[in-house]
Amino acid sequence: xxxxxxxxxxxxxxxxxxxxxxxxxxxxxxxxxxxxxxxxxxxxxxxxxxxxxxxxxxxxxxxxxxxxxxxxxxxxxxxxxxxxxxxxxxxxxxxxxxxxxxxxxxxxxxxxxxxxxxxxxxxxxxxxxxxxxxxxxxxxxxxxxxxxxxxxxxxxxxxxxxxxxxxxxxxxxxxxxxxxxxxxxxxxx
Amino acid sequence: xxxxxxxxxxxxxxxxxxxxxxxxxxxxxxxxxxxxxxxxxxxxxxxxxxxxxxxxxxxxxxxxxxxxxxxxxxxxxxxxxxxxxxxxxxxxxxxxxxxxxxxxxxxxxxxxxxxxxxxxxxxxxxxxxxxxxxxxxxxxxxxxxxxxxxxxxxxxxxxxxxxxxxxxxxxxxxxxxxxxxxxxxxxxx
DNA sequence: TGTACATCAGTGAACGCGCGTTCACTGATGTAC
DNA sequence: TGTACATCAGTGAACGCGCGTTCACTGATGTAC
Numbered sequence: 001x002x003x004x005x006x007x008x009x010x011x012x013x014x015x016x017x018x019x020x021x022x023x024x025x026x027x028x029x030x031x032x033x034x035x036x037x038x039x040x041x042x043x044x045x046x047x048x049x050x051x052x053x054x055x056x057x058x059x060x061x062x063x064x065x066x067x068x069x070x071x072x073x074x075x076x077x078x079x080x081x082x083x084x085x086x087x088x089x090x091x092x093x094x095x096x097x098x099x100x101x102x103x104x105x106x107x108x109x110x111x112x113x114x115x116x117x118x119x120x121x122x123x124x125x126x127x128x129x130x131x132x133x134x135x136x137x138x139x140x141x142x143x144x145x146x147x148x149x150x151x152x153x154x155x156x157x158x159x160x161x162x163x164x165x166x167x168x169x170x171x172x173x174x175x176x177x178x179x180x181x182x183x184x185x186x187x188x189x
Numbered sequence: 190x191x192x193x194x195x196x197x198x199x200x201x202x203x204x205x206x207x208x209x210x211x212x213x214x215x216x217x218x219x220x221x222x223x224x225x226x227x228x229x230x231x232x233x234x235x236x237x238x239x240x241x242x243x244x245x246x247x248x249x250x251x252x253x254x255x256x257x258x259x260x261x262x263x264x265x266x267x268x269x270x271x272x273x274x275x276x277x278x279x280x281x282x283x284x285x286x287x288x289x290x291x292x293x294x295x296x297x298x299x300x301x302x303x304x305x306x307x308x309x310x311x312x313x314x315x316x317x318x319x320x321x322x323x324x325x326x327x328x329x330x331x332x333x334x335x336x337x338x339x340x341x342x343x344x345x346x347x348x349x350x351x352x353x354x355x356x357x358x359x360x361x362x363x364x365x366x367x368x369x370x371x372x373x374x375x376x377x378x
Numbered sequence: 379t380g381t382a383c384a385t386c387a388g389t390g391a392a393c394g395c396g397c398g399t400t401c402a403c404t405g406a407t408g409t410a411c
Numbered sequence: 412t413g414t415a416c417a418t419c420a421g422t423g424a425a426c427g428c429g430c431g432t433t434c435a436c437t438g439a440t441g442t443a444c
Binding site for chain 1: 396397398399400401
């Protein structure tokens with residue numbers, strides 16, 4: 001069948017969107033190309049008209065997630081209190097509930113690190129976030145504090161998602177959020 | 190063939206040790222039972238004389254890792270400065286280099302959380318570590334600080350292992366270590 | 379002391395299954411005449 | 412305006428592979444007589 005001019009580009013983007021979501025939600029290894037294509041109403045054979053391998057899609061989907069999250073972070077920057085807003089969003093119950101739409105670091109970095117050659121994109125995502133936090137921490141130790149804050153945010157979100165007991169999950173999320181916001185505000189005074 | 194009285198128990202323990210190591214190093218999904226048994230000089234069929242399923246082994250291997258780590262944490266408690274020692278060990282280059290012998294939280298919790306039903310053992314590991322940190326933080330906000338510290342340690346170790354650039358990896362590890370040790374010492378004064 | 383038998387940890391072929399990947403094919407549409 | 416042909420996104424069967432799991436079997440050793 002022949003389609004409109006940009007049809008293929010649109011299909012490609014649909015694959016990237018869905019993959020980016022499933023990779024973050026279920027993990028890369030646990031996401032098959034067959035179910036992925038089926039979820040879009042397509043058959044698996046067509047996949048290779050768009051990408052040369054699953055690995056290529058992993059890289060592109062991660063990049064897509066990174067750009068998406070950068071946009072979302074910039075929303076926080078536009079607010080009155082950029083850093084507290086960013087922290088509150090990152091450690092929100094909404095973010096915890098939607099790993100497929102959220103930061104790829106807590107969900108994908110362990111698996112990507114365990115693979116043969118980790119992606120250079122992980123470095124880039126981390127650097128971007130550190131720079132963003134640092135730029136909004138007007139204190140001497142901003143470079144150091146930003147590392148602690150990112151580590152704590154990624155760790156708290158990861159643990160809060162891995163736990164069975166909802167009360168413990170809330171405690172991990174909310175306590176980290178509260179302390180990090182305190183630190184970010186204390187330092188800007 | 191017949192073997193000595195405790196031969197089977199020893200084999201079982203060897204399987205648990207190896208699985209506990211490979212699950213943490215490579216991930217649960219990426220570790221096949223066939224390669225696991227082969228690494229011990231056994232054939233895969235014998236596996237089911239010891240465990241009723243891979244899932245059962247996952248649970249037992251995680252428990253084994255948790256106990257092992259608890260023992261290692263207690264070593265830190267015997268030192269002059271329990272908490273700084275624990276933090277320095279957790280965020281050491283040695284720990285970063287040996288995921289298979291280290292804390293299961295940065296390596297396994299994402300994958301276990303993504304599986305259908307996460308293990309209750311994850312809750313237990315987290316509670317144990319929080320209690321241990323809290324008991325060595327003689328300040329009012331010890332309960333809150335312990336959550337932040339554990340989150341930051343898990344996050345920093347995870348990210349430091351996921352990154353390509355050794356310099357960035359070192360920065361994540363060492364900066365978090367330094368700031369957390371400062372916090373733990375400041376609070377005990 | 380020597381022989382027959384029971385034990386049972388471990389063997390290895392086989393099962394169905396889903397994986398990533400390949401490829402000959404389809405068929406609706408745009409273009410050429 | 413009507414017909415023949417080219418295009419090419421998507422189809423779906425098939426590939427080899429490793430997975431978790433099952434099961435009839437092996438064979439060295441301990442026990443019974």
